[in-house]
Amino acid sequence: MFTSFFAISAFFGLLGCEQPTNTQVICNKNPELCADLHKDSWCRFEKGDLIRNRFKLKNTLEPSGKLIYDQLLYLENYNKCVELASGVQHILHPERTNDRARAFGLSSQTLSELQETTKGSNDPHLAYYHWSRFNDPEAEAVLFAAESNGAITDVMLKAELASHYLRLNPTKSKQLYAEVFEGSTEENFKADWLLALATIYRLENKFEIDYWLSMTNIEITHANFTEVQMLALIKGNKILQRRLDKDALELAEQLQSGEYQKSKLKTLLDKDIREAHSPL
Structure with a gap:
């Protein structure tokens, strides 16, 4: 288990093989996946990506490092977007501004928790995340050992290393x-x-x-x-x-x-x- 979110997912159990892409359908059937997110249309794409990946995680018994890495990226993108949105004052509906601020606080906490619980992972994707974000020397050692051993097969991760x-x-x-x-x-x-x-x-x-x-x-x-x-x-x-x-x-x-x-x-x-x- 990597975060309290995964604990929630395990509690609600698996839904089956169906993978809906409509976020409103996902939220209606799985309200726990969306309860901490803001409700209006700001950051629509970032929120959609995050919800769909949460649904994948909920339906995966043993999430891969790549899937959790994607979750970290989607959380980062959502957190940055909703932070900006929380600074926009809604004159007619001030409660929307408050809702975005709430979502920013909760997503910051969730991101911090996921970063902490994935620290020290031997998975190359998660090692890359901690090395690239925090210059973590242990993560760096794990990442480049995996690269030297030919253990990295993901094209996107190889491209990041090629850039390095x-x-x-x-x-x-x-x-x-x-x-x-x-x-x-x-x-x-x-x-x-x-x-x-x-x-x-x-x-x-x-x-x-x-x-x-x-x-x-x-x-x-x-x-x-x-x-x-x-x-x-x-x-x-x-x-x-x-x-x-x-x-x-x-x-x-x-x-x-x-x-x-x-x-x-x-x-x-x-x-x-x-x-x-x-x-x-």
């Missing part, structure tokens, strides 16, 4: 990102991984690759960009720009279709990793 190694050990970062791209799906792929990789190649003064990966991110996210700044990476070479833009479009389509295996990015990363580990 970005400047400390670029080759290690590339290797982890290669595993991340290898294990990602159309559903969980994150375009930001491309920007992290682009940063590595920029630090290596490989500006063509930096341009290619950055433009692939832009193709996927449709982010605004300044063409002059992008062109500066390749010294204004318009012919090279057309080729790299074409390659970026191709890579974007492959990654969004789950076809990393066929991509030039896989070829590049495999080559870089192989060369980095080859004896001089």
Whole structure:
């Protein structure tokens, strides 16, 4: 048991396999999951994520570290949002402001309890949480021991570690990102991984690759960009720009279709990793 919330969940028992996504349905059938939350429409998405994850926890006999880690993140997001909302004074209905303030206090307490009870966990997700949030040296040791032993399989957690190694050990970062791209799906792929990789190649003064990966991110996210700044990476070479833009479009389509295996990015990363580990 990790918090008083889990004790409540155990007390009410399991409901079965059905997993409703409508939060109002969940709250109506499981009022104990929503009683400490505010009632109006502020922080709708944060509250919805938290409620749905609470429902998953209630229906899980032995919650995984990943599920509890998600609960910590959802609690953090909700707590931050409702803190801001509690500072907004409702003139016509002051009781709504009071309700948000109550929810902020309760969510702060619940978050603190969950942080305390997960401290010292040997689960990699929870170790990552305590290391990244509190710089906990014991959690750091657990996390990197798990990484060294190949015990970390979750794509998102690997991506966090790849980001950590970005400047400390670029080759290690590339290797982890290669595993991340290898294990990602159309559903969980994150375009930001491309920007992290682009940063590595920029630090290596490989500006063509930096341009290619950055433009692939832009193709996927449709982010605004300044063409002059992008062109500066390749010294204004318009012919090279057309080729790299074409390659970026191709890579974007492959990654969004789950076809990393066929991509030039896989070829590049495999080559870089192989060369980095080859004896001089």
